[in-house]
Amino acid sequence: MDMRVFDLFKIGVGPSSSHTVGPMLAARRFLLECPDLFKVRQVQVALYGSLALTGLGHATDKAVLLGLMGETPQDIDPASIDDKLSTLASSGIMHLLGEYSVKFDILDDLLWHKKEVLPGHPNGMRFTLTRNDGSTFDRVFYSTGGGFIYSEEELQQGSGSTTRPAVTVPYPFATMAELLAHGKRSGLSIATMLRANELVHCSDDELDAGLDRLWNVMSHCIERGLQITGELPGGLHVQRRAAKLWLTANDLTNALPHDGMHKVSLYAMAVNEENAAGGRVVTAPTNGAAGIIPAILRYYSQDCKPSNPELGIRQFLLVAAAIGMLCKKNASISGAEIGCQGEVGVACAMAAAGLTAALGGSNEQIETAAEIGIEHHLGMTCDPIGGLVQIPCIERNGMGAVKAITAASLALKSDGIHHVSLDQVIETMRQTGADMQAKYKETSLGGLAVHVITVNHAAC
Ligand code: SF4
Incomplete structure (x- = not known):
């Protein structure tokens, strides 16, 4: 690939x-x-x-x-x-x-x-x-x-937008089945194989510096989003919520077991509010879905208290990228092409796989986590109100982040044996996207984009 x-x-x-x-x-x-x-x-x-x-x-x-x-x-x-x-x-x-x-x-x-x-x-x-x-x-x-x-x-x-000459990598793959087969033959983890492929292009130090920079930008984006309040641009008068809710998110009075999930949602929403405001973000794999991976990385590196977060973050990003590559190659990561399943659904799968890898999951458990992440977003449409990446996008990232943790948890506690393979669910996503009416694919001609505006006009 x-x-x-x-x-x-x-x-x-x-x-x-x-x-x-x-x-x-x-x-x-x-x-x-x-x-x-x-x-x-x-x-x-x-x-x-x-x-x-x-x-x-x-x-x-x-x-x-x-x-x-x-x-x-x-x-x-x-x-x-x-x-x-x-x-x-x-x-x-x-x-x-x-x-x-x-x-x-x-x-x-x-x-x-x-x-x-x-x-x-x-x-x-x-x-x-x-x-x-x-x-x-x-x-x-x-x-x-x-x-x-x-x-x-x-x-x-069918060529890419990169102008790089074609190179041979040690672990080429076009499907998850191929990647898993490489893993079985070599005894290597997906993160290690992805690293080996990347080292054809750059040194170990350059790769680590690049991965660390990605996390640095993601992390700063969360921090900014947890501090800035006010109205988002575009005329919908959407108020930023992450910073306001963050003020009370760490209050232990009347704490409930699901408060941890609330914080994860806020990490994701903070990023997507920054994105909606035109701020600095990392495509992960898109801007509309940019909040999920940073949210899960922060959850992993801070809330899970790993012994070596630096290593885990790098493994997370490499494995998440492998899942994103498979989705892009064999389906799409474009909301205009296959709906939001290809953006938030794929981001959820990438994050679930990354978290599973960082927490020590096997290659099979990583596949399971990614498959679950996509399976439960199949058919999700893209219908942004007013053509703005705000409603439903911001909250949707919060939901996607929580689902990613659930998917990783289910996978980590399983034996890695599952009925639906990642390749099958990616193909299902592609076909579902092809069957989806155009009005549900980032045109703002259907779904919430139509109904909310109709209601608002009626209210006026
Ligand atoms: S609803 Fe559309 S614009 Fe919003 S995140 Fe999903 S795919 Fe992107």
Whole structure:
């Protein structure tokens, strides 16, 4: 599988990996691939399908503009975004990749094709550059979830968005059955095999530094989310709850056995409130589902009091990545393609598997945990109200985190023998997503997105 741990876990900004991170990367890549940018007279961007339908709520417009300016999700300072965009709006001048100036009218040069879907994926974008002599250069890109982008040609060829040369890894796998077979033959854990695969690309120290950085960003995101109160942007008037509830979460007066689960929910919600506010998050595997893995990592490293949390966190991330890779390869991690089962469901499976590994579970128990995590999200739709990654997304991450602990607990107390394999449940997720009506796949044309707005309008 030509996928790395750091392809799956990407440091970026909220609120969406498919609608914010992917489009920002695509816009920048389009300009980098244009051979004669100095001759540019006009740049236009057209958004299609889910990007057009929910892009305003997901900040796709802002992401594309920032990408054209040369910004990347990983390096941009979230606090600088508003200034950059207001300078563009007031001047009408875009500095492409920070260098080449061109007139840019947000109303005329950024187009929303809400009734049209490009053939490759619901999240399509067409970039067109017109040169001074009237000739044009255009490219189509697709944002397929989790910050992955593909050009039209790459999607047709089934190749990835990475430009790395193909390499041979010691433990190649396209299914969980193959990974388990490697484990049986070698006697190695999934974490050890994933590490060996990664070491084809980097040194042990570089891998550990990269994994530690991911956890560092996740951890800071939880901390910020547990401190900041106020209203989230977008016009839904959703109040941030994690910080307010955190104030009393450690109060032992009248404590109940499930208070630990309450704290786990708050960790996850803290991350997703940061995500909804456009803050710094790690795709895990997407932004909409970014709260579950950090929540379970914090639960593991602080609440479970492990003897070597540093080691356990690294194992957790490697194993979680293996599950995410399988889901991306054999189904999807895009809400626009298969609904929320592919985002929160997959994140739950990744977290459950990671926790099982960190707590010493066998390869078979890891598979069981991941399978349970997906099985009980099958069919879950994506219907964000107002196209914002807020309702149901924030609370849904809290629920997904609690389910991940339950899945890991069931797996750890089992003998690893189970009726449904992970490969079977991933294929079931793929087929269920294919059968799901388009209105339930990140279009905000069905489900909660329609009914809550109808009720609110009636109340007005
Ligand atoms: S409902 Fe799920 S898939 Fe849809 S935007 Fe929210 S978190 Fe993502």
